[in-house]
Amino acid sequence: MGVEVAVEGLTKTFGSQNIWSDVTFTLPVGEVSALLGPSGTGKSVFLKSLIGLIRPERGSIVIDGTDILQCTQRELYEVRKMFGVLFQDGALFGSMDLYDNVAFPLREHTKKSESEVRQIVMEKMELVGLLGAENKLPGEISGGMRKRAGLARSLVLNPEILLCDEPDSGLDPVRTAYLSQLILDINAQIDCTVLIVTHNINMARTVPDNLGMLFRKHLVMFGPREVLLTSDEPVVGQFLNGRRLGPIGMSEEKDEATMAAEAAMAEAGHSDGSPDEDVRGVIPQIRPTPGMPVRQGELRRRERVRNLMDDLPEPARRAILDELREYEASQQAS
Numbered sequence: 481m482g483v484e485v486a487v488e489g490l491t492k493t494f495g496s497q498n499i500w501s502d503v504t505f506t507l508p509v510g511e512v513s514a515l516l517g518p519s520g521t522g523k524s525v526f527l528k529s530l531i532g533l534i535r536p537e538r539g540s541i542v543i544d545g546t547d548i549l550q551c552t553q554r555e556l557y558e559v560r561k562m563f564g565v566l567f568q569d570g571a572l573f574g575s576m577d578l579y580d581n582v583a584f585p586l587r588e589h590t591k592k593s594e595s596e597v598r599q600i601v602m603e604k605m606e607l608v609g610l611l612g613a614e615n616k617l618p619g620e621i622s623g624g625m626r627k628r629a630g631l632a633r634s635l636v637l638n639p640e641i642l643l644c645d646e647p648d649s650g651l652d653p654v655r656t657a658y659l660s661q662l663i664l665d666i667n668a669q670i671d672c673t674v675l676i677v678t679h680n681i682n683m684a685r686t687v688p689d690n691l692g693m694l695f696r697k698h699l700v701m702f703g704p705r706e707v708l709l710t711s712d713e714p715v716v717g718q719f720l721n722g723r724r725l726g727p728i729g730m731s732e733e734k735d736e737a738t739m740a741a742e743a744a745m746a747e748a749g750h751s752d753g754s755p756d757e758d759v760r761g762v763i764p765q766i767r768p769t770p771g772m773p774v775r776q777g778e779l780r781r782r783e784r785v786r787n788l789m790d791d792l793p794e795p796a797r798r799a800i801l802d803e804l805r806e807y808e809a810s811q812q813a814s
């Protein structure tokens with residue numbers, strides 16, 4: 481089962497550049513969460529902080545009871561073993577074939593025999609649909625296959641926390657849809673806590689249980705998916721709809737004068753090429769493939785959110801109640 485990751489008051493600066501301040505949120509056990517945010521808002525820095533590769537100056541990151549900003553190197557080493565990380569480019573070793581790439585963490589961190597290694601590697605290769613490609617080099621396969629190989633490698637140590645840094649980058653929409661399904665299927669099978677960093681709106685709308693967004697050096701919000709998907713915060717609406725009109729500019733953030741000038745141009749009928757439709761709103765979450773175990777994270781979340789209900793904004797509450805009603809009806813029918 482996955483573990484809880486509780487982040488409190490986290491602040492990171494590089495020299496005089498503040499990346500983000502006072503970031504506080506908890507990744508619930510075994511649930512899938514996603515972090516959105518314009519380019520350069522420090523999402524990758526955040527992921528690296530979680531695995532102890534970057535050290536924020538203030539705050540705490542408590543993973544299964546250990547604050548990794550206070551613990552010893554030995555404790556950090558133990559905590560790191562709980563993580564599986566899918567890096568943007570798969571981060572495969574170019575000179576090793578896929579089999580050796582996927583086997584690498586097992587040979588490095590365990591004393592398993594080669595036959596045990598083989599059994600695990602082949603099981604994970606099958607899980608990500610790469611059986612038969614074991615002897616290929618990373619340079620000989622497509623970007624989508626490299627991602628899946630990276631995912632297989634991130635799973636061999638049975639992670640309790642799976643971090644995925646822009647899993648959709650470089651993939652076409654169809655391959656992204658397959659990968660989204662795969663992430664939820666993996667969550668159903670191993671009940672790990674998942675954090676995805678993504679720009680992909682479709683993935684953000686259909687995969688996670690919880691959604692957060694970094695903007696202007698702060699976490700704008702983090703909570704059940706329904707909260708962000710029904711939010712009327714201008715930055716959320718602009719991001720989800722991929723519009724130019726709004727507070728996010730080319731270099732992250734616009735000043736008031738630019739926003740006013742753009743709004744006046746739009747009023748005057750100038751089209752900035754943004755789509756007319758508003759994609760905000762809650763659409764169904766992807767379900768595990770039939771035959772997969774029930775997602776324990778989903779069951780836990782249903783109880784957790786039920787208890788949060790009174791503190792949520794009305795549109796989110798309505799969306800959650802609709803989902804609960806549908807779920808209860810489906811339970812009675814089966």
Ligand SMILES: Nc1ncnc2c1ncn2[C@@H]1O[C@H](COP(=O)(O)OP(=O)(O)OP(=O)(O)O)[C@@H](O)[C@H]1O
Nearest residue numbers: 494499517518519520521522523524525526646679
């Ligand atoms: N090791 C480092 N030293 C100094 N600055 C860094 C370092 N790592 C990242 N940064 C800076 O931190 C900021 C945030 O970078 P980061 O890659 O985390 O953004 P991001 O939100 O993941 O962006 P994208 O969506 O484009 O991948 C950038 O300005 C980057 O230059």
